[in-house]
Amino acid sequence: xxxxxxxxxxxxxxxxxxxxxxxxxxxxxxxxxxxxxxxxxxxxxxxxxxxxxxxxxxxxxxxxxxxxxxxxxxxxxxxxxxxxxxxxxxxxxxxxxxxxxxxxxxxxxxxxxxxxxxxxxxxxxxxxxxxxxxxxxxxxxxxxxxxxxxxxxxxxxxxxxxxxxxxxxxxxxxxxxxxxxxxxxxxxxxxxxxxxxxxxxxxxxxxxxxxxxxxxxxxxxxxxxxxxxxxxxxxxxxxxxxxxxxxxxxxxxxxxxxxxxxxxxxxxxxxxxxxxxxxxxxxxxxxxxxxxxxxxxxxxxxxxxxxxxxxxxxxxxxxxx
Numbered sequence: 001x002x003x004x005x006x007x008x009x010x011x012x013x014x015x016x017x018x019x020x021x022x023x024x025x026x027x028x029x030x031x032x033x034x035x036x037x038x039x040x041x042x043x044x045x046x047x048x049x050x051x052x053x054x055x056x057x058x059x060x061x062x063x064x065x066x067x068x069x070x071x072x073x074x075x076x077x078x079x080x081x082x083x084x085x086x087x088x089x090x091x092x093x094x095x096x097x098x099x100x101x102x103x104x105x106x107x108x109x110x111x112x113x114x115x116x117x118x119x120x121x122x123x124x125x126x127x128x129x130x131x132x133x134x135x136x137x138x139x140x141x142x143x144x145x146x147x148x149x150x151x152x153x154x155x156x157x158x159x160x161x162x163x164x165x166x167x168x169x170x171x172x173x174x175x176x177x178x179x180x181x182x183x184x185x186x187x188x189x190x191x192x193x194x195x196x197x198x199x200x201x202x203x204x205x206x207x208x209x210x211x212x213x214x215x216x217x218x219x220x221x222x223x224x225x226x227x228x229x230x231x232x233x234x235x236x237x238x239x240x241x242x243x244x245x246x247x248x249x250x251x252x253x254x255x256x257x258x259x260x261x262x263x264x265x266x267x268x269x270x271x272x273x274x275x276x277x278x279x280x281x282x283x284x285x286x287x288x289x290x291x292x293x294x295x296x297x298x299x300x301x302x303x304x305x306x307x308x309x310x311x312x313x314x315x316x317x318x319x320x321x
Contacts, residue, residue, distance in 0.1 A: 032076065034317040035083035037090075040076075043125040044133055045320075048075035076320055084310040085140035094146055096138040104134045148302045154294045162290050163283050170286050174238040175276035176249050179214060179231035181259075184223035185266035201260035201267035208257050214271050223266065235276070245270065 033040035052071050053063070063071070088094075108130075112118035115127060122130055163170065183201040187193055204221055208214050218231030226233055238246065244263045252258055252272040259269035 001245065002254065032318075032320040033080050033083065034319070035080060036087040036314045038083040038091055038136065039087045040079045040083050041125070041129070041133065041265040043122070043129070044079050044136075045072070045075055047133075048079055051075075080316060081307060082140045082317075084307065084316075085143040086136045087314050088147065088310055089139040090142035092143070092146070092187055096135070096142050100138055101131065101135050104138060105131065112222065121175075143222075144303075148299060149307050151302060152295050152299045154291055154298065158294065159287055159290050159302045162294065167280070172237075172281055174278050174280045175235050176238070176241075176246075176272065177235050177274040177276075178233050178249060179213075179218060179271045179273065180224070180226070180233060180245075181208070181222040181231050181269040182224040182226075182265060183221075183260070183267040198260065198267060200267065203270045205257070205259040206273065208259075208269055208272050214257070217269075231271075 030042050032042055032045055049071055052075055053077075104108035108118060110262065112121055116128075118127055120299050125133075177193070181201075181204055183197050185197050189197070204217060208217055215230030219228050221227075222231055224231070233241075242263045242265075244261055245268060248258050248261045248268075248270055249272060252270070254272055254274050257269065257271045261270060262268075
């Protein structure tokens with residue numbers, strides 16, 4: 001235990017030394033905020049802005065000044081929050097796994113073969129400063145894991161109780177299995193063209209109802225990409241298809257063919273294969289989803305409480321105008 005404590009202290013000391021070159025007076029323009037001894041640099045800010053946008057370079061010119069101001073403000077607050085976590089990590093002697101910084105640097109070392117290339121790409125930030133910024137990110141993640149993530153635990157009893165109390169919500173809606181033939185109608189088409197296409201749909205519907213193979217009719221005549229599988233749409237839930245299409249399905253019996261049914265896209269000839277009635281989903285079906293929901297709720301509450309305590313504990317200096 002003593003050895004582990006010493007190792008943590010050494011790592012913390014090395015980190016402080018790594019960022020010491022950044023912790024100069026507030027008037028220095030490269031520092032835009034400071035939380036305790038942890039700096040937020042202008043380079044951190046630009047990187048975070050680029051992640052939010054999430055494009056770089058010329059795309060920035062296409063963002064309004066108002067939108068860019070909001071993005072900048074969001075990035076700034078996120079970085080201050082990260083700095084709070086880093087200061088907490090130092091105080092609690094939280095360390096990151098050995099070699100994690102090296103792994104974090106690998107993509108950059110792969111992209112830029114020499115220190116000179118990397119330095120040019122950093123645009124004024126030194127490699128040591130960049131490494132310190134990456135390490136701050138690793139420390140923040142480690143702190144969050146220890147203070148929040150590792151404390152989230154949802155019992156089986158709680159998951160079961162939630163399922164029982166909300167059982168009526170866990171219903172799978174009615175399902176349809178259908179095929180269709182689409183005769184597509186361009187909204188800009190003339191009255192004569194629409195009449196011709198309607199006649200084509202009526203003829204196809206008559207052939208299908210007379211017993212002609214529906215798969216082949218769809219394959220050779222449908223304007224929908226489902227034609228390649230004979231018009232088969234597979235299983236879909238109530239509420240997932242076009243209103244006119246679904247209204248027709250609800251009146252049909254398995255094996256029945258109806259049409260033409262007009263929709264926004266044109267005329268449909270529909271064949272219903274099967275209807276699955278609404279089904280109560282079992283506890284086993286829903287346990288994983290419920291657990292994830294409850295864990296997220298607990299985590300969000302713990303996170304907000306933790307961040308709130310850090311804001312009260314550490315001094316935040318803002319230098320961004």
